[in-house]
Amino acid sequence: MxxxxxxxxxxxxxxxxxxxxxxxxxxxxxxxxxxxxxxxxxxxxxxxxxxxxxxxxxxxxxxxxxxxxxxxxxxxxxxxxxxxxxxxxxxxxxxxxxxxxxxxxxxxxxxxxxxxxxxxxxxxxxxxxxxxxxxxxxxxxxxxxxxxxxxxxxxxxxxxxxxxxxxxxxxxxxxxxxxxxxxxxxxxxxxSSEVPTPKQPIDEDLDQSQIESFANSVEFIDWITSPLLSGVIVAPSDLVSIAKSLGLATRIGRKRFVLEGLFQQGGRELLAAIGQFVAEQGDLYLSRSSEFEVLQSWSKRAIITHKRVLATLAPY
CATH class of the missing domain: 1.10.3480.10 (TorD-like)
Incomplete structure (x- = not known):
């Protein structure tokens, strides 16, 4: 590190x-x-x-x-x-x-x-x-x-x-x-400027949104591979690390392709592990948001993503 x-x-x-x-x-x-x-x-x-x-x-x-x-x-x-x-x-x-x-x-x-x-x-x-x-x-x-x-x-x-x-x-x-x-x-x-960085339009939508569970793995993959929506940036090495911790095999390719393969092997456990990763990223951004205001927005989106993961896991 x-x-x-x-x-x-x-x-x-x-x-x-x-x-x-x-x-x-x-x-x-x-x-x-x-x-x-x-x-x-x-x-x-x-x-x-x-x-x-x-x-x-x-x-x-x-x-x-x-x-x-x-x-x-x-x-x-x-x-x-x-x-x-x-x-x-x-x-x-x-x-x-x-x-x-x-x-x-x-x-x-x-x-x-x-x-x-x-x-x-x-x-x-x-x-x-x-x-x-x-x-x-x-x-x-x-x-x-x-x-x-x-x-x-x-x-x-x-x-x-x-x-x-x-x-x-x-x-x-x-x-x-x-x-x-x-x-x-x-x-x-x-x-050197007193004017704050403007909020992203997505933040206004998220402020008014309800916390809903993910309907299926496809919806989750769509969400988590969009940094703008999810508030997290997932690198290939993150997926390899998560897969290794769960004993899952990873495919080589784009993140969506890799995630699809992982969900075929371990749905609930994988979702929980990614949810923990998301929570950690949200905490990281929040801890540094006093230096960079834009990180407040990213932290908020990561928190919402984590809550959606928890809502998805709740019925099981």
Whole structure:
């Protein structure tokens, strides 16, 4: 776990990955520094290894770059649309909405506009423009700031903050500084604005919804494979771990395919185990929601999912 391997602070307590080590925290305190860090983080998430000097400044070594690449490729694909769409798939309306943002600020839409590296690079370029504004250009400065905050609040923070909490659990110590820097970059920008991150439309629906049991495994799989609905991000390694704990065999393939195979072997026990996993994720998000308001929404959705699992198990 990244938390356990993180650097100790002055009191000897472990430093969570969402707190950047003192040697690198200064890097996100100015606009130009924020821009440079955002672009460097984008390059690393694209699989590009920066220069040795930049890696040293960031506090990331080559093994860290390899760990990050493995995380993004094998465990947590960093497409915003997966985490912002009801079906949990790449593309769709959420990707189209992000592409529309590029067009709105007159930037060419890249092949994968919702991919993490594309979004971080765009954020870095916007911040760089903001830093270059000269005194007296109030209107231009405000327009750039609005673009930056819109990108961060609507298209990055709502999914990347909870995503990085999961990344911290899965990736281990090698990726902890990259995770910490990315979270600190988000926090440093949000802290400079008094306007809170807007609620997701799904939250309004869930506030008024009744806690109902899942009708069958198909409905549950539809729900749990949608991070937007369930409030949890399930990685392939999570399913392998749960299956191993229950003595079940796992198939290789997409999460839906794997879950279908697992439910054929152990329905009730599997549902209970996933329910426990969901509860733990909800607790994790709630424990860090004072730092990132968006985690309150994810915690609420995870709690609802857990209650639905309990309601499904109750009759048995």
């Amino acid at each position: 990244a938390n356990e391997a993180a650097q100790a602070d002055k009191e000897g307590q472990p430093t969570p990955a969402h707190r950047v080590p003192a040697m690198t925290r200064y890097m996100t305190t100015t606009l130009l520094a924020q821009a440079e860090v955002a672009i460097a983080l984008a390059e690393i998430s694209e699989g590009v290894v920066p220069s040795a000097a930049l890696l040293d400044a960031l506090g990331i070594d080559r093994s860290g770059c390899e760990a990050i690449n493995a995380l993004l490729v094998s465990e947590l694909p960093p497409f915003a649309s997966i985490y912002l769409s009801l079906d949990g798939n790449i593309g769709g309306e959420s990707q189209a909405e992000i592409a529309g943002f590029y067009r709105a600020i007159s930037v060419k839409v890249p092949p994968n506009p919702d991919y993490l590296s594309s979004l971080l690079y765009l954020l870095g370029q916007i911040i760089k423009k903001e830093a270059e504004v000269v005194d007296g250009e109030t209107a231009r400065s405000r327009a750039i700031e609005i673009a930056k905050l819109t990108l961060l609040r609507q298209h990055i923070a709502p999914w990347l903050v909870p995503y990085l909490q999961r990344a911290e659990q899965i990736a281990g110590a090698d990726a902890s500084v990259w995770i910490a820097l990315t979270l600190d970059l988000i926090a440093s920008i949000l802290e």
